[in-house]
Amino acid sequence: MELHEAIRRRAMVRSFSDEPVEQDVLERILSDAIRSPTAGNTRGTAWLVLEGPEQTAVYFGATTDEEWRRQSRRWEGLRRAPVVLLAYGCPDLYVARYGEPDKVESGLGEDAESWPVPYWVGDAAFGVMAVLLGAVDAGLGACILGTFRGEAVLAERLCVPEGWRLFAAVAMGKPDGNDHPSQSLVRNGTDRSERIHRGRW
DSSP, X not given: OOHHHHHHHOOBOOOBOOOOOOHHHHHHHHHHHTTXXXXXXXXXXXXXXXXXXXXXXXXXXXHOOHHHHHHOTTHHHHHTOSEEEEEEEXXXXXXXXXXXXXXXXXXXXXXXXXXXXXXXXXXXXXHHXXXXXXXXXXXXXXXXXXXXXXXXXXXXXXXXXXXXXXXXXXXXXXXXXXXOOOGGGGSOOOOHHHHOOSSOO
């Protein structure tokens, strides 16, 4: 698919069929994700791939509770997602990289609190965007799942090494056509001129 068409068509899909994602498609999407920009060539992001109901249930079991699942109109569609991709970043790797001779003048090599903008968050976000566009290109649906609870439990269950932080999860699979539109879509959009400024704000 042409890039601009993929960007135009990208939308969050939250209701999936349980049909597996083909392995070659998944591998291509993951390969593109790890080719995303990485500050200082740190390569301080990583992906944890959960496939099939047994593995994806680990994510949902750690990050949702029974009350949320009972009340959410999206739960049935989300739980069928055949793939959940977890985007991780490691602040310590960036701090160490920016303490090396070619980066030390940045002053960012002391600790993670020194960073006005955490590059590990940005790099993880670049990778997530590559995944979202790759899903569109492959005829799949995807959505970002913010993890507001259970990160430590999830890390323990999945044996995530200490120091790695979860940026977001991406549920992915074939849309089943039963999506519930996001309530956010009813918000009035800002005019293009309010978001693009030329020369000065």
